[in-house]
Amino acid sequence: MPIYLYIDRGTFVHRLHPTVKVFALFVMFWSVYWVDNPVALLPVGLVMLWIAQLTGSWPNFYRLRWLFAILIFTTSMMWLVFYQLGEPLFTISLFYMNPHSFSVPLGRFSHTFRWGGHPVAVNVTWQSIKFGFGRGIKLAELLATSVLFLSTTKIEEFTYGLQRMRVPYRVGFAISLAFRLVPLFIDSAVTIVDAQRLRGYDFNQGGPFERIRRYVPVVIPVFMGALRKANNMAMALEARGFGYTHEPTTFIEYPVGSADIAAFAALIALGAIYFLLYYTGVGGIGPVK
Amino acid sequence: MIAESETGFESTSELRLMWRNTRMVVLCAISAALYAAVLVPFKVVPLIPGVTELRPANAIPIVCSFLFGPAAAWGSAIGNMIGDFFGGVSPGDIFGFFANLVYGWIPYKVWQVIGRGESPVARTPSAILKYVIACLAASVLCADLVGWGDNLLVIRPFAMLGNVIIFNNMASALLLAPFILAAVYPRVKKGRMLYEDMMPEVKRRPMAIRIVGFSMLIAGETGAWLFGNLLSAGLWMPTFLPAAMMVAPYDKPIAIIVSPFILLAFAGLFLM
Secondary structure, three states, X not given: OXXXXXXXXXXXXXXXXXXXXXHHHXXXXXXXXXXXXXXXXXXXXXXXXXXXXXXXXXXXXXXXXXXXXXXXXXXXXXXXXXXXXOOEEEXXXXXXXOOEEEEEOOHHHOEEEEEOOEEEEEEEEHHHHHHHHHHHHHHHHHHHHHHHHHHHOOHHHHHHHHHHOOOOHHHHHHHHHHHHHHHHHHHHHHHHHHHHHXXXXXXXXXXXXXXXXXXXHHHHHHHHHHHHHHHHXXXXXXXXXXXXXXXXXXXXXXXXXXXXXXXXXXXXXXHHHHHHHHHOXXXXXXXXX | OOOHHHOOOEHHHHHHHXXXXXXXXXXXXXXXXXXXXXXXXXXXXXXEOOOEEOOHHHHHHHHHHHHHOHHHHHHHHHHHHHHHHHXXXXXXXXXXXXXXXXXXXXXXXHHHHHOOOOOOOOOOHHHHHHHHHHHHHHHHHHHHHHHHHHHHOOOOOHHHHHHHHHHHHHHHHHHOHHHHHHHHHHHHHHOOOOHHHHOOOOEOOOHHHHHHHHHHHHHHHHHHHHHHHHHHOOOOOOOOOOHHHOOOOOHHHHXXXXXXXXXXXXXXXHHO
């Protein structure tokens, strides 16, 4: 699993202002959220494919190809079971649920809750297929959005974007520091795993839970190493004036250019179109008969 | 650093107050990074594909909560957000952020109420029982928030997410966290890096209020879990709601019935 997905290509998407990129993330979520119909989700999917081609993000999509496939398949299946509206195309009987009940004795507000006493079956309908597949595509598009964002945005750009969106400086700093510490901690863990293996410790013994438990001796040194760093890091930060309330200056400047304004306008238009698709009912899966 | 005039805050402001303490900010980032560092490699081991993956990392917020208190709460939320970036972000991750915030916030708050001065690494039956209660309280509200949020946005049904998350959280909290905590807690305590040492200015509310808060938390999260499951699986059709509302994906009934329980749980948490 790659830690950083950023691909340094220097395309116009890479050069966009960080705030525009964070805004693009929100607009993609917004657009995808309003529609259920797989056909209505197609245009925004095509836009993402175009951006992936433009930014050369295909290696990241290739790495996550199984995640995309699993996400679409399992989400479709899950909603096939839970969303059972419309005329059944066919029915799959699962089991008979015995009747159950429980009473809440609250005087005149007493109530008895009852459930069960009927066969449990999955009614596969045209609507449930469309809804389930639409949900699968929707989640895949959300994943694609985050892959595109990470492929084209550096961590410092992300935190800069958050700060411009009024996220407090200290919160932005903690997010940025955490992002940077992740690969360091993974590296330490890998070193400790190698050292333990050299000493003959077998991480692959036992069932799944036993295997996970065998990693406890790896987590403890990583944890203690991290805590040792914490004190020094805090002192270094305070020595550089981190304790002051005013916002610190930065070497990184991101001027707003014409491409940013054009991208911003295009994103507003995309968000508005998708809201209209919802509002007019075009983005839905149609009436349930 | 915190000015002298600002001492004596009550426990509810801990989450805000910790941002003024540089050490707590660093511990927040470290908690987040540790959580994400274990979370990211296991993104490829799905427990239920497309729903959730095997998350041994869920032991980290529990451990950090007992050590770093409010810094662990924010660290848990940020760490989960970083993890989400590697498995796909969605609007539902906003609920994931707050769910992980409470997952890192509840264990130490509950321990302050039921712990009665006992160490979380004590091996007495009562300490073990209290530890399980603290972890279960955190896991259930975390699951409620994600299940409720994802069902409101019609991303995934409550009955699917709500239960898987409790199982996942409790498996890590019971099988992994106690071992890590037993090894780390005495050292951190000796190094005076526990949250109580870092933020001595935080006052606790009177015990009676905290017990009321704890009861509200338990009632709220249990009610949310129960009714969320019954509604989203279509097993209970409340007669006081219009029949047109009682159709899959049950987002509106969940909004109307489960939301008050979630609010009750949060009100209890703030009182603690």
